[in-house]
Amino acid sequence: MPKLSNDKNSVCSLAQKQCCIRSLNSIRCDSGVTSAKAGRSCEGDDGNSCMDDSYQVCCSCCALGLWMRRQGQGCDADLHLGPSCGHVFLTCCEEVEARSQLPLRGQENLKPTVLPRRGNGLCSQRCSTAGGRVLCSCFPGFFLMKDGHTCEGEAQYYVDECAMRKDRCGKDFLCENTPGSFKCIPKQKCLSGFTQDAHGNCVDINECSSLAQPCSSSFACVNTVGSFNCQQKVLVCNRGYHTSPDGASCADVDECQMGSHACGVGQICHNLPGSYRCDCQTGYQFDALRKVCTDVNECWSYPGRLCAQTCENTVGSYLCTCTAGFILASDQKNCEDINECDQKPCSQECVNMHGSYQCYCRQGYYLHEDGLTCEDIDECSQSIGKLCAFQCVNVVGSYLCACPPHGYVMSANGHTCTDVDECKVGSHNCSSEKTCFNLQGGFRCLSFDCPHNYKKVSSTYCERINCAPNSFDCQNSPLRITYYTLSFQSNILTPAQIFRMGPSPVYAGDHVIISITSGNEENYFSTRKLNSFTGAVYIQRKVREPKDFLIEVEMKLLRRGTVTSFLARLYVFFTPSSI
Structure with a gap:
């Protein structure tokens, strides 16, 4: 877009007014119009003269x-260009001359040119002389560049005189x-x-x-002439609510904390919005x-379902207890066997057993009636002729005792043989x-694997997995399988x-049937x-030589x-009685 003045006054203002008015009416102005229509440059002739400004x-x-x-x-x-420039602007803008009538050169380049940039002491827009010197200046809306000759700016750009402090308004005007x-507006009074x-009326x-929050939340704003008033709001709260401390809203009444509830003894009060609820502990x-x-x-x-063995009700709760031979587990529900x-x-x-134990005596002793104490057997006084546990070798004035070559060592007393574990x-x-x-004089390698459809709960304890609804064989199988190991000497009475x-815990009306299903x-x-x-398992006849048994004892409850x-698998071992 072409760069030129947008001043409301004539382009012939200030020091060059007389020179420019004379130039605008001259042939040079007509020559400038002809150049613009032909699309030629708007630069004037060379020379240090104000006459170029009109062109x-x-x-x-x-x-x-x-x-x-x-x-x-x-x-x-043209309303913003001044009378002289506006007249030339309208002449060219309103002309309806066809482009075919323009010179050939103008048809080739119809783009308007920018205002000329002239150096070497020549001005691109306004020029004036003072004391024999040429002074350059720009039209309103343009600025003089650092070279002192060239003006830059857009024809639609307006200078903010107020921002540049070029106003002439007094102290009572804005x-x-x-x-x-610019214009001056009287200040508000x-x-x-x-x-x-x-x-201009007040x-x-x-x-x-107009104000963001003229009154607090608990007050209502009432406008008055020249001011305003704050009047306190009146709130009516529903039952179960009361007015908040600031009076701005209704707050819930905590009946449980205030003690205004009607919950009975042993009940717990729970506050609700606008009410409360009574629950039992x-x-x-x-x-x-x-x-x-x-x-x-x-x-x-x-x-x-609560306790593995015995359940005892307490006020507000319950306790799990165990029968003799068991102790309550850490979960306070199950019972663990006491060793x-x-x-x-x-x-x-x-020998520890499930829920109990059994005492046994070593070679040369027998179990007392109290079931705990082993008393010595005086072999010599019984005329059995054996002073040694295994083998007695007579020597002059004494005797020597020997042990079997495998599985035993001689005890410190020199008479009995100690089993090697x-x-x-x-x-x-x-x-x-x-x-x-370990056995007396040897050992056995035992397998405590769980059968199919059982899971191992401990090293010697298997529990049946849940059965399918139509699997009668599974449902008739033992609920629990437990392994036990027992060792006796062949000379047991x-x-x-x-x-x-037996079952644990025991309930009134329980009946059990004990039978040996295999191994006998x-x-x-x-x-x-x-x-x-x-029920109990007995040895009913003497086992006269070392022998191993695996018997299965079934208890039906x-x-x-x-x-x-329930099934108990008993490994029963009989060791030689001569040790």
Whole structure:
């Protein structure tokens, strides 16, 4: 777009006015218009003279008019160009001359040119002389460059005289910038609380709508002439609510904290928005008839589900207890077998059993009637002729005792033979899948694997996996399989009780049936029912030589019309009695 003045005054203002008026009416102005229409440059002739200004101004104003016509912008821009430039602008903008009538050169280049940039003391826009010197200046809307000759700016760019502090307004007026100029507006002279309208009248300010928060939340704003008032709001809260401390809202009443609830003894109050709720404590239930909370007997409500053995109801809760031979586990629900042998109740040998234990005596001793103490057998006084445990070698004046070549060592007393615990010292040959069990004079490698459809709960305890609804074989199989190891000498007195079996815990009405299902083909063992809930396994005839047995003892428990079976697998070992 062509660069030229947008001053409302004539381009012939200031020091060069007389020179420029004479130039605009001269042939040079016509020559500038002709150059613009032909699309030629608007630069004037060389020389240090103000006469070039008329050619440049007329050429630029006409070029702007031609450009505005081609852009379809209309010819209203002359209102901002001043009389002389505006006249040239309108002449070229409103001309309807066909392009075919333009010279050939003008058809080739119809783009308007920019104002000339001249150096070597020549001005691109305005020039004036003072004391024989040429002074350059720019049209309004243009700025003089650092070279002192060239003017830069857009024809549509307006200078903000107010921002550049070029206004002439007094202290009682405000400067407002306008296109190409500025205007002075009288300052407001209204009292506080009023403002001036478009006609200069003072009108009241509505502070309630113009201010962000004129009053606090608990007060309402009321506008007055020149000011405003804050009036306190009146709140009516529903039942269960009260007015907040600031009076601005309704807050919930905590009946539980204030003690205004109607919950009975043993009930817990829970606050709700606008109300409250009464609940019974854990372990209690609400008696709708008596309107009180009563204790829940968890043992009756959930029989057999809370405790593994015995359930005892307490006020608001319950306790799990175990029968003799068991101790309550860390989960306070299940019962774990007590290894009574750790407390060394027997004077000699002790074998732990599920829920109990059994004392046994070493060679040369017998078990006292108390079932705990082993008393020595005086072999010599019984005329058995043996002073040694295994072999006696007579010598002059004394005797020597010897032990078997394998599995024993001579005791410190020189008479008895001590068994070598191959499992403890690591001299056994059991694989990693089997468990080593020490015997008198030897050891056995035992397998405690669980059958199909069972999972191993401990090293000697298997539990049946849940059965499919139509799998009767699975449902009739034992619920639990437990392994036990028992060792005896072949000279044990018969009949002798070696194992007891019964349910734990015991309930009134329980009945058990004990039977040996396998491993008793030679009829060494028998079963006997001690009472309705306990059975025992006996050795009914003497085993005269070392022998190993694996017998399966089944217990069928009849409880509340349901039969459940349990299986005990007994490894019974008989060792030589001569040691």
